[in-house]
Amino acid sequence: MPRGFCGHGSAPPPAVQPRTPLTRIIHQNNEKKSYCQAWHGFVGIAPENTLPPGACSGNGVSPDKRLLFLKYSGEYFGLNERRFALPSRRLRRGVLPGFGPALGLSLFYLCLLVLLPLSTIFLRSSTMGWQAFWEAVTAPRVIASYRLSLLASLGAALINAFFGFLVAWVLVRYRFPGRDIVDALVDLPFALPTAVAGIALTAIYGPEGWLGRPLAHLGVQAVFNPLGILIALTFIGLPFAVRTVQPVLEGLDKAEEETAASLGASRWQTFRRVILPPVLPAVLTGFALAFARALGEYGSVVFISGNMPMRTEVAPLLIMTKLEQFDTEGATAIAVVLLGLSFALLLAINLLQARQQRLAGQ
Incomplete structure (x- = not known):
C-alpha cells in the first residue's frame, strides 16, 4: 500500500470528487x-x-x-x-424476478394448494340438487352445530385477542426471570398435537382433575360441556394472537409515549391515542387467525366435548360423523356452509383492518 494511506507519513490520499x-x-x-x-x-x-x-x-x-x-x-x-x-x-x-413471473408462480401455488381442494367441495355438493342441499344444511342438528361452532369460536377469539395483547405487552415491555421460558410456552400449542391437547385438557378439567375437582365443588362442569369447548379453542388459538401483536409492539417508539406524557396526557389517553392505533390492525389479524383456527378445530374438541348432538356437537364433529355414516354429500354440504360463513367473517375483519390502517396512516 502507498505511503500515507493508513495514517502514517505526510502524503494524504488524493481528493476524490464525489460522483456516486x-x-x-x-x-x-x-x-x-x-x-x-x-x-x-x-x-x-x-x-x-x-x-x-x-x-x-x-x-x-x-x-x-x-x-x-x-x-x-x-x-x-x-x-x-x-x-x-x-x-x-x-x-x-428489485431482487426477485419481474411482476409477471412472480404473480404467475404465486397464483399457481395458491390454486394448487387452496382453490383446487376447495373447488372439489363445491363441485361435490352441487350434485345434490338445491332441495336436497337445503334440507341437509337446515336440519335442526346442523343448525345447532353451526351456532355452537360460531359462538365458541368467536368467544375464544375475543379472549385470545385480549389476553394475547396482554401477554405480548409483558414479553416486550418487561424483563423478568424466566421470560424466555414464558416466550417458549406461547408456541407450545403450535407444536403440540391437537389430540394430545384434548387428552391433557380432559385430564385437567375432568371431575378428578386438578382444576375440574374445585370447579365441580362450585357447581361448574367443564368436560362434556360447551365450556370445555371454549377452553380447548382458546388453548389452540392463543399463539396466533400473541405472535401477530408482539412484533408491532417491538416496533413502537417509546419517545412518542414519553412525548404524550410530557404534554399532560393520562395513561388511558396515551394508550388510546398513541399505542392502540398502530397495534389495532395486528390485534384484528390475531383475532381473525384465532377465529379461523378455532372454527375448524377437531382434534382437541372431540375429547373434551363428548360429541352430544344438539348440545356439544360442533360442525367439524358433525362432518366427521356424516363421513363415518358414509353420507359424503351431507358432509360436503355442511362444509360448504361453514366455509362460506368463515370466509364472510374473515372478509369483514380484513376490511375493518384495512380501514384501521388507513385511519392510522392519516
Missing part, C-alpha cells in the same frame, strides 16, 4: 483509519513493510466499511469504479 452515493459517503466521512481496518478485515493480512505496529487499531470492521475500502482503494489506485458501484437502475428493478 458511495463516494459521497467516503468524501464526507473521510475515515482513513476505517480503511486500514477494512484492509485487515477483508484482505486478512497486515504487510509489515507497509503498516507499522499500531498504525491501524481495531479488531474488526463491518461489511459496509469493507465496501467503502474497496471503493476508495479502487479510485485511489485508478481501478474501474464500475466494479464497485451499485447501479441505481439495478436497485430499482
